[in-house]
Amino acid sequence: MEYLIFSIFGLMWFAVFLVFTILPFFIAERIGFFTGYSSLRWGLATLLLFLIVVWGLASYLTFRHDCQIKPKAEVFTFLTTPAAGFTLHNEIGYSGHFYWRPMLETGVFHFIDMSGRRRCIGAKEYVQSSYFPITMQCSQYSSMKSEYVVHLLPMQKIHYWWSPPIFVSEIKVEEVSSGKVLAKASELIFGGGLVGRYLSILGGDQDFKYISCGYTDTGIGAWRPTLVNRPQLC
Numbered sequence: 743m744e745y746l747i748f749s750i751f752g753l754m755w756f757a758v759f760l761v762f763t764i765l766p767f768f769i770a771e772r773i774g775f776f777t778g779y780s781s782l783r784w785g786l787a788t789l790l791l792f793l794i795v796v797w798g799l800a801s802y803l804t805f806r807h808d809c810q811i812k813p814k815a816e817v818f819t820f821l822t823t824p825a826a827g828f829t830l831h832n833e834i835g836y837s838g839h840f841y842w843r844p845m846l847e848t849g850v851f852h853f854i855d856m857s858g859r860r861r862c863i864g865a866k867e868y869v870q871s872s873y874f875p876i877t878m879q880c881s882q883y884s885s886m887k888s889e890y891v892v893h894l895l896p897m898q899k900i901h902y903w904w905s906p907p908i909f910v911s912e913i914k915v916e917e918v919s920s921g922k923v924l925a926k927a928s929e930l931i932f933g934g935g936l937v938g939r940y941l942s943i944l945g946g947d948q949d950f951k952y953i954s955c956g957y958t959d960t961g962i963g964a965w966r967p968t969l970v971n972r973p974q975l976c
Contacts, residue, residue, distance in 0.1 A: 801906030929956030
């Protein structure tokens with residue numbers, strides 16, 4: 743039943759998407775028809791299609807160019823003692839997934855504070871296991887405080903005169919006691935909205951609603967993918 747509901751919803755959304763794709767060309771053709779000029783009838787629709795293609799191509803080429811010149815991750819201060827844990831402030835919201843679980847599962851950090859709660863590593867069930875279990879029973883780390891905070895900042899649109907769907911998302915690490923920025927990195931993001939729908943069709947799944955380049959991957963690929971075989975996730 744649930745599968746049927748999602749299938750119907752998907753078909754309805756595709757129908758709406760198709761209507762909004764065709765509607766501008768239909769309106770342009772009707773305007774040309776009512777003017778009485780046969781050449782104008784299809785000329786307006788052709789001109790509209792040409793402008794959309796040029797806008798999309800110019801936007802993507804600009805994004806690809808900016809990916810090549812984008813600054814790398816910057817580290818201003820190196821820690822002499824590894825941090826036991828940190829606080830995560832996700833200011834992006836639902837779409838800004840941050841894959842924190844591997845940081846605990848591999849034992850790189852002992853705890854992460856986020857959304858007012860602490861997650862930490864538990865005892866391995868088997869000594870030979872490669873990964874630590876994640877638990878919220880963190881009494882063994884109750885005396886430890888997060889000395890560092892990781893900020894995931896909201897996407898900011900990069901302004902060009904033709905308004906391409908290009909955004910930048912930043913992540914920065916701060917020292918709690920001083921507010922000093924220890925490191926920062928950024929991603930360039932392309933897509934979203936109607937453009938994102940086309941990218942999803944071209945990419946083959948929902949992961950391609952946005953594509954990006956940045957500190958997670960030097961190449962261009964799906965942004966914050968949900969499929970585990972994506973390089974940015976692995």
